Amino acid sequence: MLDKIGSFLYHKVFINIYIKDDYINIYIEKNNSKTLILSDEKNFKTNTLDENIINYINSFTKDTPYFYISILDPSTTQGAAPVCEHIEIDKFYDKTLSKYGCYKDKWSYYTSKYDLDEVNNSFRDLGLDFIFSPFIILAKFFQDKIDSHLSIFLLVQESSIALSIFDNSELLFAQYLNLKNEFETENFSIDDDNNDEITLDEIQEESIDLDSVDVDNTLDDLDVFGDIEDLDSIEEIDEFTDVDEELEEEENTLNNNSHKNHSLSESEELFDEDYQMFSAIQNSIKTFYEDERYDSQFIESIYIADSIGVSSDLKSYLEEEIFLNVYIRQINLGSEISKLAQVELK
Amino acid sequence: MTYSYINPREKTLITSELKLLFIFFFITIIMLLMTYLFLTYKNYSFKQEHINIEKTKQNLTEDLNEMNSDIKFIEKQSAVSKKIFTQNTVLKDSITNMFDLVPERITLSEAKLLKNGLILYGITPNKDVYNFMLQAPLRSIFHNTYSSFYPAQNGWLFFVSKNYIEDDISEDDSNEH
Numbered sequence: 001m002l003d004k005i006g007s008f009l010y011h012k013v014f015i016n017i018y019i020k021d022d023y024i025n026i027y028i029e030k031n032n033s034k035t036l037i038l039s040d041e042k043n044f045k046t047n048t049l050d051e052n053i054i055n056y057i058n059s060f061t062k063d064t065p066y067f068y069i070s071i072l073d074p075s076t077t078q079g080a081a082p083v084c085e086h087i088e089i090d091k092f093y094d095k096t097l098s099k100y101g102c103y104k105d106k107w108s109y110y111t112s113k114y115d116l117d118e119v120n121n122s123f124r125d126l127g128l129d130f131i132f133s134p135f136i137i138l139a140k141f142f143q144d145k146i147d148s149h150l151s152i153f154l155l156v157q158e159s160s161i162a163l164s165i166f167d168n169s170e171l172l173f174a175q176y177l178n179l180k181n182e183f184e185t186e187n188f189s190i191d192d193d194n195n196d197e198i199t200l201d202e203i204q205e206e207s208i209d210l211d212s213v214d215v216d217n218t219l220d221d222l223d224v225f226g227d228i229e230d231l232d233s234i235e236e237i238d239e240f241t242d243v244d245e246e247l248e249e250e251e252n253t254l255n256n257n258s259h260k261n262h263s264l265s266e267s268e269e270l271f272d273e274d275y276q277m278f279s280a281i282q283n284s285i286k287t288f289y290e291d292e293r294y295d296s297q298f299i300e301s302i303y304i305a306d307s308i309g310v311s312s313d314l315k316s317y318l319e320e321e322i323f324l325n326v327y328i329r330q331i332n333l334g335s336e337i338s339k340l341a342q343v344e345l346k
Numbered sequence: 347m348t349y350s351y352i353n354p355r356e357k358t359l360i361t362s363e364l365k366l367l368f369i370f371f372f373i374t375i376i377m378l379l380m381t382y383l384f385l386t387y388k389n390y391s392f393k394q395e396h397i398n399i400e401k402t403k404q405n406l407t408e409d410l411n412e413m414n415s416d417i418k419f420i421e422k423q424s425a426v427s428k429k430i431f432t433q434n435t436v437l438k439d440s441i442t443n444m445f446d447l448v449p450e451r452i453t454l455s456e457a458k459l460l461k462n463g464l465i466l467y468g469i470t471p472n473k474d475v476y477n478f479m480l481q482a483p484l485r486s487i488f489h490n491t492y493s494s495f496y497p498a499q500n501g502w503l504f505f506v507s508k509n510y511i512e513d514d515i516s517e518d519d520s521n522e523h
Contacts, residue, residue, distance in 0.1 A: 006359035066357050073351065099351050109349075116351055129354035136349045344350055 006066060007033060012345075013060050013067040016337035017123075019074045020158045024053060027334020028060050031342070041334055049123055057126065070130035070341040071123065072137065072333060075115035080135040080164060080174035082294070084108050091293060101133075107171035108135040130341050134162035135174060137336050140164075141305050141329075152302040152324070154281070155331070156310055161277065163284050165299060172295055173288040177280045179273075277310070278317040285322065300324065305331040449479040463488065463510035469502050470495075476505055484509050 016027040023045045030038040040060075044053050044149040079094035084102040089095050093110050100110035109134060120128060138155040139146060146153065146166045155162040164174040281302075289296045302324045304310065315326045360368065437459070444464065448454055452475060456467035464484075470476040473495060485491050488509035495503045 009359070065359060065361050068354060068357075070350075101349060101351065103349065106453075111351060120352070127355060128352060130350035131352050132350055340349065344348060344354070 010064040010066050011037060013064055014338045014341050015057055015060065015067060015069045016334045016341065017069065018072040018157075018333050018337065019047070022047065023343050024049075026053065026056060026332060027332070028057075029340060030060065033306060039335075049125060051211075054126060067127040067232075068341050068345070069123075069126060069322045070337045071119065071128055072337055073111050073116075073131050073133050074119065075111045076160070076176070077115060078109075078111035078133060080107060080109040080133070080171060082107050082171040082173065085253050088255050101137060103136065103171075104190075106169065107174075109135045130337075130344060132337060132340055134160075134176070135164060136340065137331075137333070138162055138164055138305060139166075140340060141336055142303055143330055145303055149301065149303075150297060150299065152281075152285070152299055153305070154302065155305045155310060156277070157333070161280060163281065165288060167297060172217045172297065174283075175284045175287065177284060179276055179280060181211065236302045273311040274311055274317065277314055281318070282322060304328045307333045391393075447480065447483045449475070451475050452480055460510075463508065465509075466507040467504070468507075469498055469504055471502050473503065476503075481507070 012031045012033075014029045014031065016029070018025050020043075023043045025041065025043050026042065027041045028039065029036060036105075036187065039276050042056060042120050044050070044056075046053070050083075057069075079093065080103075082090065083089055083092065084105050084107060086095070089100065089112060093100075097113055098110040099116050100108050102108050116131065119131060134155050134157070138153055141155070142153050145151065147169045150167040151165070153164045153166060159179045161177040161179065162174075163177055165172040285299070300323075302318060306328050307330075309330075312330065318324045318326050332335070355486035441457075441459070444457070445454075448468075452468055452470045454466055454468040456465075458465040466480075470480075476493070476495075481491060481493060484507065490510045492508045494506050498504050
């Protein structure tokens with residue numbers, strides 16, 4: 001009764017947060033009982049909840065007690081499994097360490113309890129009402145396709161991909177891909193093709209950062225040469241003039257090479273990002289086909305919910321390398337989280 | 347239908363400020379109610395006290411009236427007693443005077459004091475002593491004096507002297523003979 005009076009008197013404000021690599025996105029919707037009155041979106045270049053974010057949110061929430069703060073689960077140890085029964089869940093994840101829920105009693109989604117506590121703790125000044133799994137967003141967003149297709153469905157975020165394979169609304173496979181870790185894994189696997197059976201954790205522990213090896217080591221070498229030149233100038237020995245000339249030439253050559261490396265690095269980065277995504281997806285599909293726990297079927301199409309604006313390269317990789325029909329649909333994550341929060345309240 | 351890992355915090359129309367306001371109003375109302383109850387009780391108490399005082403007052407008035415009547419009665423009694431005392435004093439004086447009147451040679455054997463008279467019985471050596479020494483003063487006091495004598499064995503005379511105030515002469519006369 002009191003709630004009805006309250007909802008008649010006050011607007012509902014939905015604050016939707018999702019954390020990107022180096023900034024936090026806040027999407028706000030102010031609703032009447034039925035209609036959208038106002039929506040606003042802002043990015044804050046920070047990784048933690050700061051005063052600016054709190055002030056920004058408070059400017060919308062100060063007039064109403066009916067505000068709901070939702071966040072997209074940023075945990076790296078989350079996922080979904082094609083089972084919902086308690087007994088079968090243990091095959092896919094440790095339910096004692098995870099918080100999980102069932103989607104329409106068909107499949108389950110889970111996240112680490114520790115990560116959940118950490119999110120709650122980092123947002124304790126603000127308080128949270130809903131924490132949603134990206135797999136739920138994905139399932140809702142592609143509801144029309146999931147119900148009638150056998151396909152791969154992706155939710156692409158800046159540093160992660162929620163990958164799921166549905167066959168007429170039955171989940172066959174799902175994996176949450178953390179692109180940073182995947183990238184390191186991929187580099188490692190390129191070097192050593194025999195390491196297919198090494199687990200992700202082992203790879204993380206043993207991996208070598210090849211990025212830093214490629215460029216930084218070269219620059220370190222240059223520094224060493226620089227030191228040699230200093231020593232020469234102090235001692236001023238004539239006999240070594242030829243050697244100096246040789247060294248200068250070598251230095252010039254190395255400098256030219258480093259400039260070339262630098263100009264290449266940007267295009268390499270873009271190439272890396274797309275290839276990183278592609279290889280992560282490819283590995284994931286490979287796991288789906290090879291892992292006996294999953295009912296593997298031949299996949300012909302892939303639907304991508306794109307929140308970052310993926311390049312055409314990724315599309316062409318997927319089309320040319322693994323012969324998939326690629327369909328990309330733009331997604332506003334803030335808006336989708338808001339929709340889900342509104343559905344939760346009904 | 348809940349897909350969130352956590353449950354939403356309870357939203358209430360009553361914010362902390364409103365809660366504080368409600369608490370303030372609640373306390374105020376409670377205080378007013380208590381004051382009202384206290385005053386109602388006091389009012390009732392005063393009314394009861396008033397009734398009691400009225401009753402007491404009535405009782406006291408009744409007592410006062412009773413006491414006044416008692417006082418009047420006592421005053422009357424006092425007046426009567428005073429009168430009696432006065433009469434007794436008068437009587438005593440009269441008796442004293444009477445005995446003073448009796449000479450040494452006459453001996454009284456009986457005296458009767460009447461409302462309007464005096465009857466004396468006694469013995470006298472002779473009539474003259476009686477006439478001169480007793481009858482003469484008695485006549486000065488009483489309007490009518492009647493004396494009768496009869497002889498005693500030793501030669502003296504017994505006498506009966508009846509003395510009356512004037513109003514009762516006729517009556518006394520009739521009583522005498």
